[in-house]
Amino acid sequence: MKLRDFLIGVATGLAASIIIKETSERISPFVPANQVLDNVKTEFKKESPIDGSWIYMKTEDYNNGIMTIPVYRGGITRVLNGELETFEFAADARSGVVVELLKV
Structure with a gap:
């Protein structure tokens, strides 16, 4: 195998991986739930300290009254001053920013 053929193969592989990465980000532009x-x-x-946590993967x-955005729903449980506190949140799926936080 010639060095030229090897370098063409490497360049083709890199180009394909970049195209696949860009395409997958366009198809699913959401931040991973985890x-x-x-x-x-x-x-x-x-x-x-946190006692427990959860998040829905879908x-x-x-709707915040102005617009509708895709969000992940989740929750956090912690012990503060000897009392158990539970919070539920909604986080923007595109940026990860918490848009709603409720103490349950």
């Missing part, structure tokens, strides 16, 4: 949950947990851990529509 990453959103990890970000929310990181913010909660700044105040107190998006649902959230």
Whole structure:
């Protein structure tokens, strides 16, 4: 095998991987649900330890009165000052930003 043929193969492989990556991001432009949950947990851990957490992997529509956006729904449970606190949240599926946080 010639070096030229090998380099053409490597270049073709790189080009194909870039095209596949770009196409997959356009098809599913959402932040992974696990990453959103990890970000929310990181913010909660700044105040107190977390007892439990969950997130739905499928998006649902959230209407804030002005527009409708796809969101992930999830929840966090923590113990603060000896009391159990439970929070539910909705996070924008495209950016991961929490758009709603409710203490249950």
